[in-house]
Amino acid sequence: MSSSTIWILMIAVMVASLLIQQMLKSRFAKYSEIPLSSGITGADVARRMLEDHGIRDVSIVSIDGTLTDHYNPQTKTVNLSKDVYYGNSVAAAAVAAHECGHVVQHATGYAPLKMRSALVPVVSFSNSIVSWVLLAGVIFINTFPSLLWIGIALFAMTTLFSFITLPVEINASARAVKWLEATGVTNYETRPMAIDALRWAAYTYVIAAIGSLATLLYYISLADRRN
Numbered sequence: 001m002s003s004s005t006i007w008i009l010m011i012a013v014m015v016a017s018l019l020i021q022q023m024l025k026s027r028f029a030k031y032s033e034i035p036l037s038s039g040i041t042g043a044d045v046a047r048r049m050l051e052d053h054g055i056r057d058v059s060i061v062s063i064d065g066t067l068t069d070h071y072n073p074q075t076k077t078v079n080l081s082k083d084v085y086y087g088n089s090v091a092a093a094a095v096a097a098h099e100c101g102h103v104v105q106h107a108t109g110y111a112p113l114k115m116r117s118a119l120v121p122v123v124s125f126s127n128s129i130v131s132w133v134l135l136a137g138v139i140f141i142n143t144f145p146s147l148l149w150i151g152i153a154l155f156a157m158t159t160l161f162s163f164i165t166l167p168v169e170i171n172a173s174a175r176a177v178k179w180l181e182a183t184g185v186t187n188y189e190t191r192p193m194a195i196d197a198l199r200w201a202a203y204t205y206v207i208a209a210i211g212s213l214a215t216l217l218y219y220i221s222l223a224d225r226r227n
Contacts, residue, residue, distance in 0.1 A: 002058060006218045011053065013211040016092045020207055028067065029092035031197050038185060042084040049100040049179050050078075058103050062086070069095050071102040079102060089185065094194040097180050098201070101172030112167045123161045130154040132143045134219060136220035141222070152216065159216045162209035169205050173198040 040048075046060045058076045063069075069080050077127040078099045084092045105113045130151060137148030175193055180186040186194050 001209055006214060006221055009214045010211070010218065013214055014206060017204075017207045018202045020200065024204060025065075025187045027106060027197050027200045028091045031094070031110065031193050032087060033087045034090045034190065035088050036090065036093055036185065037187070038191065040093075040185070041086055041088050042080055042096035043086070044092065044195065045096040045102075045180075045185060046078050046080065046100050048183065048185075049097055049176075050103060051055075052179070052183070053100075053104050053107065055103055055107055060085070066190070067095075069099050071099045071106070073106050077205035086111045086203075087189070090190045090193045093180060093185055093199050093202075094176060094197045096184075097194075098172050098198055101175035104175055105168065110164050110168070112164055112171070112173065114192060116164045117169055119157065119161050119164065122209055123157055124153040132157065138222065145223065152223060155212075155216055155219060159212040162205070162212045166202075166209055169202055173202060 041061050044189070048060055050056070050060075058078060060078050060080065062082055063079045065081050066083065067081065069084055071078050078096075080096055080099065084095045103115070104110075133147065133154060134151035137144075137151040141148055176198065177186075177191070180194055181191055
């Protein structure tokens with residue numbers, strides 16, 4: 001792949017990322033205004049979903065921020081932003097159920113999640129030094145070309161992590177939608193809204209993975225030109 005093609009891909013990814021972020025915020029703002037007929041909150045959704053799967057050792061906690069929701073397997077906590085924790089909306093239910101989808105994955109030993117968890121220490125180390133190694137590799141490309149390849153190898157771990165994340169996130173959303181429908185939390189009218197909200201959230205991971213791959217290809221092309 002030529003360097004010009006890679007640059008076009010990187011610019012396209014940047015534009016797409018901005019558009020997806022805007023659409024995600026727009027969708028969640030829209031679906032946050034649509035209440036659930038049951039009147040339950042995101043925290044209620046999370047508790048019920050965990051109970052239905054026989055999981056009783058995970059806590060549901062409220063945290064600051066917007067779209068900061070996540071599951072922490074180390075502390076066994078489902079961390080929900082205040083809008084989700086206290087919210088009685090389609091968006092709150094979708095997000096809470098999605099995060100509990102990760103809890104169910106953890107409890108059942110879902111393979112891609114185990115792979116991602118195993119990579120966390122490696123990726124954390126890589127992220128702490130990769131920018132400096134790549135910068136040094138570009139600066140000293142004529143005198144120490146192998147340094148750039150070391151940086152590429154480190155960055156490749158981040159790219160691999162991004163792609164392994166995709167099935168983890170998509171599967172968590174699928175579990176969420178299935179449970180929301182089975183329990184009647186969402187109905188024929190609100191189910192498509194929950195799916196749409198989670199779909200746009202998934203797009204952010206897709207574009208992040210493509211962006212990481214494009215950046216990796218760019219550095220590989222630099223190293224190849226040197227060779």
